[in-house]
Amino acid sequence: MTDLPLAAFLGLSAVLLGIGIFGILTRRNFILLLIAIEVAMNAAILNFVVFGAYWGGTPGYGLEGPSIAVVLVGLAATEVAVGLAIVLALNRLRGSINVAEATVLKL
Amino acid sequence: MTAIPWTVFVPELFLLGAALLIFLLDSVGFRWLEVFGGLATGGIVLALLAVLADLRFAPLAAFATVPANVVDAPWSQLGGSLVAVTSFGLVFQAIFLTSALLVSLSSLSRPTKEKGAAIFFGLLLFATLGMTLAALSADLIFLLLSIEITGISTYLLVGYTRRDPRGLEAAMKFYIIGALSAALSFFGASLLYAAYGTTSLYALGTTVVYLGHPPLDGATSIALLGYAFLIVGIGFKVTAVPFQAWAVDVYDGAPSDVSAFLAGGSKKVGLFGYFLVFLVPILFAGRLATAPPACPVGLCVTLHPDFGVPLQVIFGVMAIVTMTVGNVLALQQSEMKRMLAYSSISQAGYMLIGLAVATSPAIAGALLQIFAHVFMKAGAFLVVGAVAGLGIGSKIEDWKGVGLRYPYLGLSFAVMLLSLAGVPLTVGFVSKFVLFSAAVQAQGWFVWLAVAGLLNSALSVFYYARVLRVMYMERPEPRSAALPSGAVLGGSEPPLLALGGIGYGRAIAIGIAVVAIFAFGVYPQVVLSTFQNAANHLLQAL
Numbered sequence: 001m002t003d004l005p006l007a008a009f010l011g012l013s014a015v016l017l018g019i020g021i022f023g024i025l026t027r028r029n030f031i032l033l034l035i036a037i038e039v040a041m042n043a044a045i046l047n048f049v050v051f052g053a054y055w056g057g058t059p060g061y062g063l064e065g066p067s068i069a070v071v072l073v074g075l076a077a078t079e080v081a082v083g084l085a086i087v088l089a090l091n092r093l094r095g096s097i098n099v100a101e102a103t104v105l106k107l
Numbered sequence: 108m109t110a111i112p113w114t115v116f117v118p119e120l121f122l123l124g125a126a127l128l129i130f131l132l133d134s135v136g137f138r139w140l141e142v143f144g145g146l147a148t149g150g151i152v153l154a155l156l157a158v159l160a161d162l163r164f165a166p167l168a169a170f171a172t173v174p175a176n177v178v179d180a181p182w183s184q185l186g187g188s189l190v191a192v193t194s195f196g197l198v199f200q201a202i203f204l205t206s207a208l209l210v211s212l213s214s215l216s217r218p219t220k221e222k223g224a225a226i227f228f229g230l231l232l233f234a235t236l237g238m239t240l241a242a243l244s245a246d247l248i249f250l251l252l253s254i255e256i257t258g259i260s261t262y263l264l265v266g267y268t269r270r271d272p273r274g275l276e277a278a279m280k281f282y283i284i285g286a287l288s289a290a291l292s293f294f295g296a297s298l299l300y301a302a303y304g305t306t307s308l309y310a311l312g313t314t315v316v317y318l319g320h321p322p323l324d325g326a327t328s329i330a331l332l333g334y335a336f337l338i339v340g341i342g343f344k345v346t347a348v349p350f351q352a353w354a355v356d357v358y359d360g361a362p363s364d365v366s367a368f369l370a371g372g373s374k375k376v377g378l379f380g381y382f383l384v385f386l387v388p389i390l391f392a393g394r395l396a397t398a399p400p401a402c403p404v405g406l407c408v409t410l411h412p413d414f415g416v417p418l419q420v421i422f423g424v425m426a427i428v429t430m431t432v433g434n435v436l437a438l439q440q441s442e443m444k445r446m447l448a449y450s451s452i453s454q455a456g457y458m459l460i461g462l463a464v465a466t467s468p469a470i471a472g473a474l475l476q477i478f479a480h481v482f483m484k485a486g487a488f489l490v491v492g493a494v495a496g497l498g499i500g501s502k503i504e505d506w507k508g509v510g511l512r513y514p515y516l517g518l519s520f521a522v523m524l525l526s527l528a529g530v531p532l533t534v535g536f537v538s539k540f541v542l543f544s545a546a547v548q549a550q551g552w553f554v555w556l557a558v559a560g561l562l563n564s565a566l567s568v569f570y571y572a573r574v575l576r577v578m579y580m581e582r583p584e585p586r587s588a589a590l591p592s593g594a595v596l597g598g599s600e601p602p603l604l605a606l607g608g609i610g611y612g613r614a615i616a617i618g619i620a621v622v623a624i625f626a627f628g629v630y631p632q633v634v635l636s637t638f639q640n641a642a643n644h645l646l647q648a649l
Contacts, residue, residue, distance in 0.1 A: 006323070010301075017294055024287050033283060040290035047297030054323070055304040064306055068248050072293060075255060079286055082259050086278055089269045099283070102276045104360070 009050040017043035030090070030097040034083045041076040045069045109180040114172040115192050118154035118200060119239055125150025126232035133225035140224045144215040144612070147228035151211055151235065155204040158239075162197045162637060179644040182245060182309035191245035195645040198474055198638060199379050203238040206371030206481045207231060209620060210364050213489045215612030223267050230267065231368065234260035238376050247296050247306040250383060251289075254344065254376050258285045261373050265361040277360025284353040288343035295336025302330035302412075309649065312388030317408040327412040334414060337384055338421065344377025347459060348429040351452045358448035363492025366444065370451045371485030375477055378458055382470070385422070387649055388414040389465045423463035423556055430456025430563045438570050443491055443503050446570060450527060451484050453563060460542055460556045464549045470642035472542030475635060479526065479534040479627065486620030487523045490516050493609040493617070503574055508583030510575075516609070517578055519617045524571040526624045529564045534627040539564060541635070 020040025027033045052065015091097050125146050132142070160167040161178065178192050185191055211231055237256030244250035262285055266278025299311050302323060312334075315326060323329065342350040358366045392415020433453025440446040454476070461473020493516055499505050510517030526535035539560065546557040627634060 010329075013294075013297075017290070020290060021287070024283065030279070037283075037286040037290060040287070041293065044290065044293035044297045047294065048300060051297065051301040051304075054301070055320075064248075065300065068300075068306070071248070071252065075252065075289075078259060079255075079289065082262055083282055083286070086262070086266060086275070086282055089266060089275055090279060093270070093272055093275060099279070102279060104273050104276050 006050070006054060009046065013043040013046045013050075016040070016046065028098050028100045030083070030087045030099055033099060034080055034087075037083070038076055038080060041072065041079070045072045045076075048072065109177055109184050109186075111177060111185075111188055111190050111192070112174065115177070115190060115243060117172045118157045118204070119236055121150045121154040121157065122232050122236045122239065126229045126236065129225050129229045129232070133229075138222075138225065141215070143224045143228045144211060147211045147232055148208065148215065150232060151204055151208045154235075154239070155201065155208060158197055158200045158204060161192070162194060162201065164637075179648050181648050185245055185309070187305075187307055189246040189249045190243045191648075192243065193645055193648060194637070194641040195382075195470075195474075196242035196244075196379075198478075198641045199242040199375065200239045202375060202478050202481055203235060203242065203372050206368060206375075206485050207235040207238075209371065209481070209485050209489065209616045210368045212619075213367075213492070213610075213613035213616035214364050215610070223269070226267050227264070230260045230264045234264060234368070234373065238372060241376050242379060244383065245308055247299065247308055247311060247384065250308070250380055251292050251296060254292075254341075254380060255289055257373055257376050258289065258344075261285075261365075261369060264365050264368070265357060267365075268362065271362075273360040274362060277357045280353055280360075281357045284343055288340045288350075290340075291336050291343075292340030295333045295340055298329050298333030298336065302326045302333065308383055308387060311384070312412075312414060313391045315410040315412070317410075320408075322408045322410070326410055330412055331414065334385075334388070334418070341377050341380045341384070342425075344374065345381060345459075346374055346377075346429075346452050346455050347425050348432045348452065348456075351429070351433070354452060355445050355448040358451070358488075359442065359444045363444070363488050363495060366448075367485040367488035367492070370447075370488060371481045374451070374455065375481075378455070378473075378477060381422075381459075381462055382473075385418055385462060386465060386645070389418050389462075390415070390646065390649060392416060419463050419465065422459055423552070426456045426459035426463055426556060427559045428456070429453065429459060430560065434563050434566045434570075437567070440570075441503055442501055443506065443574075444488070444501060446503065446574070447484065447487055447491065450567065450570070451480075453567065454480050454484065454527070456563070457539065457542060457560055460546055460560060463556060464546050464553050466545060466549050467639065467642045467646055468545035468548060469542065470645065471635065471638040472538065472545045474638040474641065475534075475631070476538040476542055478634065478638070479538040479624075482620040482623045482627075483523050483526045483535055486617060486624075487520060487527070489613060489617055489620070490520045490523070493613050496609060503577055506574070506577050507581040508578070510578035512583065515614070516617070519621045521575055521578070522621050522624055524574060526628070528568045528571045532625065532628050534624050534631065537628055537631040537635075541631075 017040055020036050020043065023036025024033060027036055048065045048069040087097050129143050129146055156167060157172060160170040161173045163171060173192050179194055182191060234257045237253050237260060241250055241253035244253060262278055262282040265281050266275045268274050300306050303311055303315055346354040358369060392413050430453045433449050433456060437446050437449035440449060458473050458476050461469045494509060499509060526533035529536045529539045543557040543560050546553045
């Protein structure tokens with residue numbers, strides 16, 4: 001088995017982050033925005049797993065990576081739960097979850 | 108190696124206990140606003156006393172829960188612990204708890220019994236818990252997770268009423284920006300982990316040792332990219348320009364008490380993160396020249412990437428741009444809360460000077476500025492909440508005659524604005540004086556930071572003075588519109604202290620802020636020596 005080069009993983013996580021940020025900036029539907037946030041978060045999680053494996057060769061190093069990744073999965077789930085709570089409240093109040101219609105707070 | 112005892116978490120346990128008790132009582136159907144408020148305030152006061160005891164303030168020192176050898180222990184002896192107790196962190200804990208105390212006191216007595224009281228006080232406690240945990244961190248991931256605890260609690264806190272479209276929209280914007288900043292911060296942290304192989308704040312930004320391992324290609328650029336992502340990600344929390352656009356909408360749309368907490372507490376967590384993450388690489392640059400670290404075993408590769416001066420330049424430019432943009436935009440605002448929000452952004456610029464200069468007096472000055480900002484800005488938002496509760500509009504011109512009609516609120520607000528502008532005898536003057544003189548002492552291009560700060564202080568006087576003129580010099584128009592229900596007005600002859608309409612808890616909180624502004628303005632030594640100690644010890648421990 002030939003190992004994939006590290007740069008391939010870094011490239012993948014950069015692409016994930018790019019997709020996520022692009023989605024956060026352009027999506028107008030709050031649910032799709034939540035998905036974009038998840039994708040951006042996954043870039044960091046992937047990096048932690050990959051570099052946990054990379055540093056695994058050094059004594060005393062390498063265990064943090066995968067454990068941090070697990071914690072971040074939990075964090076991402078918490079964030080989405082809070083986001084869905086805000087979506088529900090918005091939908092009850094306005095009957096719409098379109099972000100672009102949120103224009104009360106403008107001068 | 109210094110072992111960390113569990114007692115370092117005593118303040119957090121008080122907060123957690125109070126929060127869980129509130130949610131427990133709420134879930135069994137016991138809904139009494141005063142009890143929730145009392146529990147929250149009690150928990151925060153106990154936590155604050157524990158932190159002051161750990162800081163070894165004279166009458167409380169006997170109750171200190173953290174052994175003296177653990178406080179400010181060198182980080183090299185922590186053995187990779189996630190938690191470190193520094194007097195710098197303890198000072199920040201005291202600052203966070205003070206702002207939480209002001210907010211919970213002022214929410215104690217509301218005109219009506221609100222349904223969301225348990226949510227409000229519980230989330231306030233959880234947000235404060237996240238802040239105090241962040242102040243203990245010795246690990247980048249621990250720090251970012253604690254900041255996220257604060258973030259997630261405050262997203263919900265902004266929209267906790269669920270009926271108010273403005274609050275809910277502010278919560279939505281805050282959530283999107285917060286989630287984006289979290290993703291960017293953690294991506295930055297993952298890149299730093301890639302380059303250094305550790306997430307300990309003590310090791311990040313110093314020498315990389317590759318032991319039995321091929322060195323990572325382009326480790327320096329990966330680390331640099333990681334720092335860039337962290338500057339952006341945490342910058343959103345600090346509301347540093349150009350990451351400030353959300354803050355004005357959120358501070359404006361949130362309930363005033365929550366705005367007070369955001370400006371007084373949650374912004375400071377970001378600043379604390381900036382200090383903790385970026386002081387090590389900035390200091391490392393100076394140490395590398397004197398004693399370059401050696402390889403522990405024979406065969407290894409070491410890298411000494413030096414980010415010191417570029418980071419200082421970035422934060423210096425950021426400080427100048429932040430204070431200028433905040434002040435110029437504050438000049439143009441016609442809404443009171445938006446004006447205060449922009450002024451809060453400009454104050455963040457002053458605080459960043461401390462990080463750019465990164466000497467012990469400058470850090471002490473930044474600490475004093477952060478401490479003062481709690482009383483000035485959180486107090487000002489509390490007054491705005493009180494005035495809104497009295498049925499006065501949110502525009503600056505609606506405040507005509509407020510100073511004469513409600514002397515207590517008017518005088519308190521005037522004191523807070525004068526302190527924000529930096530008038531002598533107030534704590535705002537002392538903090539700016541210490542900060543700017545530290546920048547001048549540091550010589551070199553840092554002098555320009557002090558010059559920019561002075562010019563901006565002069566500029567800020569214009570918009571504060573405008574509010575004072577409206578409040579005291581202009582006559583109120585005769586009231587024709589119907590007053591909102593719940594508003595209590597003194598009629599044609601207002602009582603001298605019109606406290607009835609604003610609630611005693613809020614009056615006490617505003618009173619504390621005003622007294623603190625004068626007390627620490629006249630006797631700054633009370634806290635300044637502690638802050639200088641904290642700054643010295645931090646620079647030695649790192």
